Amino acid sequence: MKEAASSPALVLSRVRPGRIVAWTLLFIGGVIMVTPLLFMLSTSLKDASQVYDLRVIPAAPTLDNYVEILGDGRFTRWFINSTIIAVIVTLSNVFFDSLVGYTLAKFQFRGRYIVFIAILSTLMIPTEMLVLPWYLMASQFGWIDSYWGIMFPGMMTAFGTFLMKQFFEGVPDDFLEAARIDGLNEFTIWWKIAMPLVTPALSALAIFTFLGNWTAFFWPLIVTTSAELYTLPVGLSSFAVEQSIQWEKIMTGASIATLPTLIIFLFLQRYIVRGVMLAGLKG
Amino acid sequence: MATIELDSLVKRYGQTTVVHGIDLAIQEGEFVVLVGPSGCGKSTTLRMIAGLEEISGGQILIDGRIVNELQPKDRNIAMVFQNYAIYPHVTVADNIAFGLYRSKLSKSEKRQRVEQAAETLGLSHLLERRPSALSGGQRQRVAIGRAMVRDPAAFLFDEPLSNLDAQLRTQMRIEIKRLHHRLGTTSVFVTHDQVEAMTMADRIVVMRDGRILQVGTPLDLYEKPVDVFTARFIGSPTMNLVPATLRDGRADLSSGGSVRVPPSSAKTPDILVGVRPQDLVPTQADSAGLTVSGPVAVVETLGSETLVHIETAGQTLIGSAPGRQIPQIGEHLTLHAPSERLYYFDKVTEKALAA
Ligand SMILES: Nc1ncnc2c1ncn2[C@@H]1O[C@H](COP(=O)(O)OP(=O)(O)O)[C@@H](O)[C@H]1O
Ligand SMILES: [Mg+2]
Numbered sequence: 001m002k003e004a005a006s007s008p009a010l011v012l013s014r015v016r017p018g019r020i021v022a023w024t025l026l027f028i029g030g031v032i033m034v035t036p037l038l039f040m041l042s043t044s045l046k047d048a049s050q051v052y053d054l055r056v057i058p059a060a061p062t063l064d065n066y067v068e069i070l071g072d073g074r075f076t077r078w079f080i081n082s083t084i085i086a087v088i089v090t091l092s093n094v095f096f097d098s099l100v101g102y103t104l105a106k107f108q109f110r111g112r113y114i115v116f117i118a119i120l121s122t123l124m125i126p127t128e129m130l131v132l133p134w135y136l137m138a139s140q141f142g143w144i145d146s147y148w149g150i151m152f153p154g155m156m157t158a159f160g161t162f163l164m165k166q167f168f169e170g171v172p173d174d175f176l177e178a179a180r181i182d183g184l185n186e187f188t189i190w191w192k193i194a195m196p197l198v199t200p201a202l203s204a205l206a207i208f209t210f211l212g213n214w215t216a217f218f219w220p221l222i223v224t225t226s227a228e229l230y231t232l233p234v235g236l237s238s239f240a241v242e243q244s245i246q247w248e249k250i251m252t253g254a255s256i257a258t259l260p261t262l263i264i265f266l267f268l269q270r271y272i273v274r275g276v277m278l279a280g281l282k283g
Numbered sequence: 284m285a286t287i288e289l290d291s292l293v294k295r296y297g298q299t300t301v302v303h304g305i306d307l308a309i310q311e312g313e314f315v316v317l318v319g320p321s322g323c324g325k326s327t328t329l330r331m332i333a334g335l336e337e338i339s340g341g342q343i344l345i346d347g348r349i350v351n352e353l354q355p356k357d358r359n360i361a362m363v364f365q366n367y368a369i370y371p372h373v374t375v376a377d378n379i380a381f382g383l384y385r386s387k388l389s390k391s392e393k394r395q396r397v398e399q400a401a402e403t404l405g406l407s408h409l410l411e412r413r414p415s416a417l418s419g420g421q422r423q424r425v426a427i428g429r430a431m432v433r434d435p436a437a438f439l440f441d442e443p444l445s446n447l448d449a450q451l452r453t454q455m456r457i458e459i460k461r462l463h464h465r466l467g468t469t470s471v472f473v474t475h476d477q478v479e480a481m482t483m484a485d486r487i488v489v490m491r492d493g494r495i496l497q498v499g500t501p502l503d504l505y506e507k508p509v510d511v512f513t514a515r516f517i518g519s520p521t522m523n524l525v526p527a528t529l530r531d532g533r534a535d536l537s538s539g540g541s542v543r544v545p546p547s548s549a550k551t552p553d554i555l556v557g558v559r560p561q562d563l564v565p566t567q568a569d570s571a572g573l574t575v576s577g578p579v580a581v582v583e584t585l586g587s588e589t590l591v592h593i594e595t596a597g598q599t600l601i602g603s604a605p606g607r608q609i610p611q612i613g614e615h616l617t618l619h620a621p622s623e624r625l626y627y628f629d630k631v632t633e634k635a636l637a638a
Contacts (some may be wrong), residue, residue, distance in 0.1 A: 181355045
């Protein structure tokens with residue numbers, strides 16, 4: 001038996017044709033996804049004269065771009081802006097989306113259904129349509145060109161609220177009632193009992209929110225005017241319009257900007273995969 | 284320890300009434316079991332006592348004090364849930380300590396209480412574990428530990444054993460009983476399982492469709508069921524009921540033969556004669572009592588006894604034979620029950636006939 005199992009013909013015959021097709025497709029997909037990233041990285045290692053030389057391995061690799069970009073105060077500033085904004089918005093979403101989601105899931109009150117429908121309906125309005133009212137609102141309140149101006153539309157999201165509501169519905173009432181009998185107040189029950197029970201959903205929400213805000217471009221571009229308040233994507237794109245398009249700088253900035261995303265993916269891969277499955281999202 | 288009193292307690296959900304004004308007085312230190320089929324309002328009643336459910340009418344008194352408007356935390360009761368309701372994200376010790384959440388004891392005193400409870404329940408070596416590393420029985424003990432650390436006025440149990448396997452259930456039944464014996468805390472225990480009710484209760488409250496049918500000790504209910512429902516609900520296998528017609532102080536059975544019926548308040552001639560399978564045995568028939576015979580249809584061997592189903596006049600009756608005596612299928616068997624072991628019910632109202 002052992003001899004038979006190790007014969008190559010048998011091993012091959014055990015690989016089903018479906019597998020081969022799947023692997024091929026995944027491989028092609030992988031190449032398509034990775035190629036732009038490779039070009040980004042490779043361009044960032046070239047000097048201005050080599051940019052249009054499309055070799056993947058630079059003829060004369062150089063770290064000059066990195067030195068220059070990291071030494072450029074503006075870039076550091078944008079990086080910090082993006083970090084602050086993404087972190088605050090993420091914390092805010094984790095807190096408020098779950099607070100509202102919990103309330104909708106676990107409390108019976110008059111108008112609950114209407115509130116829920118109202119929140120859901122905002123999911124159906126595309127961002128492009130919301131930008132104008134946001135802008136009018138921001139300018140009325142004097143929020144243009146401020147952190148708050150960039151952050152306020154995303155401090156709570158309908159999607160996050162909906163996601164958390166669905167998850168809190170899965171938390172057994174017994175858990176909350178036992179806590180009520182023990183004398184925990186409602187806020188503590190939410191914070192200490194219900195929240196820890198939905199950590200998979202919370203981590204999914206946090207990751208999506210962070211990544212979404214880290215890469216957000218359209219709204220930050222519209223609401224900011226001064227360069228100190230740019231987020232990283234907005235700042236990077238401003239390289240493109242200064243004098244001539246400095247591709248090597250843009251690519252270097254983009255490479256650095258990708259780093260946090262990459263780190264998040266590497267360390268939280270498990271949660272992201274689970275989060276995608278939980279949320280029923282497309283990756 | 285405390286008394287609990289329910290006074291015309293009503294619960295409505297919108298238009299539907301699920302508890303119809305029930306009255307019940309529970310003594311200090313008593314172990315009372317609410318039993319009835321699923322959906323009869325046991326949990327609702329218990330949850331109203333706990334304060335988890337608002338009451339629609341009547342009142343609840345704990346230790347003589349009306350608690351209708353009190354929050355659960357202000358009633359000083361502890362509750363054990365069917366799904367244990369112990370938190371997966373904290374250790375066993377922390378779970379038990381939740382029972383002392385509002386207590387003003389110092390940290391070390393709390394710790395001591397938790398350890399004491401754990402010791403009583405045999406959980407000492409598991410205190411630092413997470414619930415996911417515990418068996419079902421251990422989880423249930425944690426839930427009980429959490430309830431007992433506070434030294435509450437009463438324990439409320441809502442089907443705490445129904446998620447356990449049969450063997451563990453029997454064991455936990457005994458443990459809870461023993462604990463009650465030790466602590467003497469007033470307890471209200473909800474179950475749909477009549478065996479649990481019979482084995483654990485000082486008094487059983489039989490409920491059906493949001494009403495109390497009968498309250499009594501296990502033996503009261505077994506010996507003097509007030510109606511067909513209780514008679515069939517208590518005892519296993521269920522009581523046999525044979526339709527009969529009253530005539531001149533005797534009942535002519537539909538299965539043939541007749542039995543003498545004690546003078547009673549029967550209003551119609553149509554009655555049901557009840558006999559428990561344990562009382563219907565293959566012995567020499569004497570004239571007083573119920574005798575039935577017919578071919579054996581099914582035999583259930585239990586070891587300690589053998590249940591025999593016999594066919595007689597289109598009806599299947601269950602009797603019992605001694606454990607080591609196994610009748611053959613198809614064999615013609617005669618079973619007999621003495622007259623003092625028979626029950627009589629009005630066929631229309633299904634109420635027991637008062638002697
Ligand atoms: N929140 C609710 N809304 C409407 N009806 C309910 C609600 N909770 C329970 N009921 C109804 O009340 C009745 C009694 O329920 P319950 O007390 O849980 O029964 P048991 O515990 O005896 O199985 C059932 O018919 C159930 O459908
Ligand atoms: Mg129930």
